[in-house]
Amino acid sequence: MLEKGKISVRQFTILVALYTIGTAILIIPSILAAKAKQDAWISGLLGLAIGVAMVIFYWKLSERFQYVNLIEILEKCFGKWIGKSVGFLFFVCYVLLLATFVLRDIGDFMTTVMMVETPIEAIHIIFLIIVLYGVKLGLEVFTRTMELFIPWIVLLLVALFLTLLPQIEVTNILPVFENGMKPIVQSSFSFLVFPFLEMVVFLMIIPYVNRPQDTKKAFMLGTIMGGGLLIFISVLTILVVGPTETARSIYPTYDLTKTINIREFFQRVEALMALIWFITVFVKLLVLTYVSCLGIAQVFELKEYRIIVLPIGLVLYVLSLSIFPSISFLIEFTPVYDLYAFLWCAVFPFVVWLVSLVRGGERNKSGTARTESG
Amino acid sequence: MKRIVLLPLCALVLFLAGCWNNRELETLGIAVAMGIDKIDHEYVVTVQLVNPSAVSARQSDTSRAPIVTYQEKGKTIFEAIRRVTKVAPRKTYYPHLKILVIGEELAKDGFAEALDLLSRDPEFRNDFYVVVAKDHPADDVLNVLVPVEKIAAQNMFTKLQTSADVFAPTLALTFGELIKDLTSHGKHAVITGIQLTGDAKEGEKMENLQTSNPKVRLKYTGIAVFKDDKLKGWLNEKESKGYNYIVDNVKSTIVAVPCIDDKKRFLSVELIDADTKLKLNTMKPKPEMSVTVKADANIAEVGCAIDLTKQATVDQIEELAEKDINAKIRSAIKAAQDEFKFDFLGFGEVMHRAEPGYWKKVEKKWDKEFVDITIKSKVTVDIEKLGKRSNSFINEMGD
Numbered sequence: 001m002l003e004k005g006k007i008s009v010r011q012f013t014i015l016v017a018l019y020t021i022g023t024a025i026l027i028i029p030s031i032l033a034a035k036a037k038q039d040a041w042i043s044g045l046l047g048l049a050i051g052v053a054m055v056i057f058y059w060k061l062s063e064r065f066q067y068v069n070l071i072e073i074l075e076k077c078f079g080k081w082i083g084k085s086v087g088f089l090f091f092v093c094y095v096l097l098l099a100t101f102v103l104r105d106i107g108d109f110m111t112t113v114m115m116v117e118t119p120i121e122a123i124h125i126i127f128l129i130i131v132l133y134g135v136k137l138g139l140e141v142f143t144r145t146m147e148l149f150i151p152w153i154v155l156l157l158v159a160l161f162l163t164l165l166p167q168i169e170v171t172n173i174l175p176v177f178e179n180g181m182k183p184i185v186q187s188s189f190s191f192l193v194f195p196f197l198e199m200v201v202f203l204m205i206i207p208y209v210n211r212p213q214d215t216k217k218a219f220m221l222g223t224i225m226g227g228g229l230l231i232f233i234s235v236l237t238i239l240v241v242g243p244t245e246t247a248r249s250i251y252p253t254y255d256l257t258k259t260i261n262i263r264e265f266f267q268r269v270e271a272l273m274a275l276i277w278f279i280t281v282f283v284k285l286l287v288l289t290y291v292s293c294l295g296i297a298q299v300f301e302l303k304e305y306r307i308i309v310l311p312i313g314l315v316l317y318v319l320s321l322s323i324f325p326s327i328s329f330l331i332e333f334t335p336v337y338d339l340y341a342f343l344w345c346a347v348f349p350f351v352v353w354l355v356s357l358v359r360g361g362e363r364n365k366s367g368t369a370r371t372e373s374g
Numbered sequence: 375m376k377r378i379v380l381l382p383l384c385a386l387v388l389f390l391a392g393c394w395n396n397r398e399l400e401t402l403g404i405a406v407a408m409g410i411d412k413i414d415h416e417y418v419v420t421v422q423l424v425n426p427s428a429v430s431a432r433q434s435d436t437s438r439a440p441i442v443t444y445q446e447k448g449k450t451i452f453e454a455i456r457r458v459t460k461v462a463p464r465k466t467y468y469p470h471l472k473i474l475v476i477g478e479e480l481a482k483d484g485f486a487e488a489l490d491l492l493s494r495d496p497e498f499r500n501d502f503y504v505v506v507a508k509d510h511p512a513d514d515v516l517n518v519l520v521p522v523e524k525i526a527a528q529n530m531f532t533k534l535q536t537s538a539d540v541f542a543p544t545l546a547l548t549f550g551e552l553i554k555d556l557t558s559h560g561k562h563a564v565i566t567g568i569q570l571t572g573d574a575k576e577g578e579k580m581e582n583l584q585t586s587n588p589k590v591r592l593k594y595t596g597i598a599v600f601k602d603d604k605l606k607g608w609l610n611e612k613e614s615k616g617y618n619y620i621v622d623n624v625k626s627t628i629v630a631v632p633c634i635d636d637k638k639r640f641l642s643v644e645l646i647d648a649d650t651k652l653k654l655n656t657m658k659p660k661p662e663m664s665v666t667v668k669a670d671a672n673i674a675e676v677g678c679a680i681d682l683t684k685q686a687t688v689d690q691i692e693e694l695a696e697k698d699i700n701a702k703i704r705s706a707i708k709a710a711q712d713e714f715k716f717d718f719l720g721f722g723e724v725m726h727r728a729e730p731g732y733w734k735k736v737e738k739k740w741d742k743e744f745v746d747i748t749i750k751s752k753v754t755v756d757i758e759k760l761g762k763r764s765n766s767f768i769n770e771m772g773d
Binding site for chain 1: 469496497499500501550553554557558723726727728730
């Protein structure tokens with residue numbers, strides 16, 4: 001085992017919840033409001049419901065293989081060579097790519113609205129240094145750190161809600177079901193892909209929970225907490241800012257915190273509120289980088305995953321600067337990316353599941369048997 | 375070995391912390407107001423900066439003007455703003471912008487194109503107020519020196535806030551709300567007007583600050599009605615108040631009602647809380663909508679001998695106040711339906727929420743539909759308190 005640390009079920013829940021909130025908290029209101037407008041909350045609930053179902057599916061997959069990590073699952077399923085190759089592709093073409101997006105998201109956010117003249121490279125480097133340090137310290141250490149963050153996040157969220165209460169206009173979410181089901185379903189698909197399908201990376205972490213058989217409830221609970229919070233933030237944004245402005249905004253949550261103004265006294269606190277997503281983005285990037293390192297190390301049967309942390313970090317840094325040329329490109333590219341992510345997060349595990357059914361489950365010893373995948 | 379590496383690393387924290395592009399306070403020109411006009415297809419942007427040495431509390435230099443304005447032209451707003459750097463000594467800094475003044479001529483031509491920068495650029499917030507300069511270009515308004523609250527933008531900001539809060543003929547409209555109105559299909563935008571009394575040139579001089587009765591003043595006046603982004607006309611004070619009742623903007627105001635038996639003398643009813651509901655009553659045979667106002671009030675001033683200790687008197691006063699408010703509401707509705715012939719009152723949004731199916735059909739031609747809609751209005755005033763006297767001392771004075 002590359003990872004010798006163990007985390008508790010409770011820590012796992014926190015990890016899942018913070019990971020779900022991740023970068024989504026910055027942009028999800030505009031994604032939900034883009035098509036569903038004032039019905040964003042219905043899309044949200046629909047997305048969350050399917051998301052939880054997917055999470056249960058991921059867990060079942062893990063249970064079927066007696067909680068070994070994803071690479072081992074693939075090896076058992078497809079045999080050593082094909083399993084490792086597919087696993088390598090998954091970690092490089094999906095997990096690492098996702099980590100790149102997350103890093104770029106926070107960099108773009110900082111340089112668009114908070115520190116406009118600061119070079120994006122400076123922000124990426126500083127963010128990466130902390131993340132790589134966390135990855136190097138290992139799973140046990142960084143999940144404990146996250147436990148420390150929880151009270152702050154809760155405190156800030158409660159403050160956010162209370163200070164915005166006076167500005168809520170209930171008419172903003174009316175009328176309900178104006179445009180029928182189609183836009184609601186479209187928006188909920190985006191919400192499903194981002195962030196719920198991204199939960200697939202936890203197939204690499206479930207094995208390191210001290211009682212993996214108990215993680216089903218924790219996995220669901222974490223997803224519901226994180227997803228619920230995202231829906232809550234989206235609804236709050238729409239209630240305060242209105243559906244059209246929410247949809248037009250690139251960082252609606254930041255706009256939302258900018259409107260906080262209690263009697264000209266408690267105002268301009270957005271930089272403080274930004275702490276919420278600095279923490280969640282940090283967690284998400286940390287988990288993704290950690291999982292990439294662990295996965296790739298396992299593919300090559302390295303003794304230590306720590307030796308590839310720095311190289312992976314460098315790759316991340318370079319990729320994050322060159323991955324897309326402009327925000328417009330990203331917006332145009334997003335529907336394509338959604339489908340791409342759907343392939344890796346839904347179709348791919350499903351194929352693994354089917355193959356394992358055909359082959360009679362995990363009882364096959366890995367190594368010799370070979371089956372072509374569908 | 376580890377410690378040797380760690381020590382300089384820790385030391386770095388001290389030097390590397392802080393912002394990349396930090397700017398010290400004394401290098402910033404803090405913009406507090408901005409005016410936009412249009413002359414010959416070019417935008418004219420006027421920026422009002424605070425003159426720090428003239429307003430600082432400790433060593434304020436009263437011989438200098440508290441504000442300075444700079445003006446430049448440009449094909450776009452941003453070009454004009456950047457061109458200001460040629461004349462302004464410091465780089466202008468916009469997060470503290472309090473008020474945006476739109477010149478009347480630009481307002482008539484349509485001003486929406488001028489606003490995108492303000493919603494896109496991260497330096498601008500969306501909580502500053504927007505007003506229209508009536509009868510003057512925006513720069514005249516920004517050049518006036520005003521006493522008491524010496525930073526003119528702050529003066530205008532507070533004035534607008536207070537008058538909207540306690541008298542309600544004006545509308546403290548933030549930039550964010552304006553954008554919402556401009557993009558709504560069920561409500562056209564309205565913006566409060568600001569007017570300059572006296573000679574604009576006189577207002578720029580320090581003498582205006584050195585007298586107890588300044589010749590030139592800035593005064594809020596009525597509400598400008600826009601169709602999309604083009605100014606179509608002005609509401610008078612009565613209609614403006616009616617407008618504010620309808621859109622539920624009245625927090626507190628004074629209703630002067632005639633004494634019951636004596637039509638020449640008046641008493642003041644102070645509304646302390648007013649709540650308006652717009653509703654769609656029925657769709658058949660024709661759409662009918664309604665305005666319902668519920669207000670709590672106190673008697674604030676009595677100018678004649680009446681017996682306030684009797685519930686019947688208070689009931690009568692309530693009725694008179696209701697009539698007065700209702701008349702204002704009717705005048706605003708009349709202005710919308712008969713004079714302007716488009717919906718700036720937001721009934722379209724009510725229709726949108728109540729009958730989304732019907733709305734889909736009429737959305738594009740709502741203004742035509744709106745003109746023929748029956749709008750009922752009902753006002754209820756509850757008088758609860760009389761202040762710290764029961765009957766007025768006037769009652770004791772005899773004739």
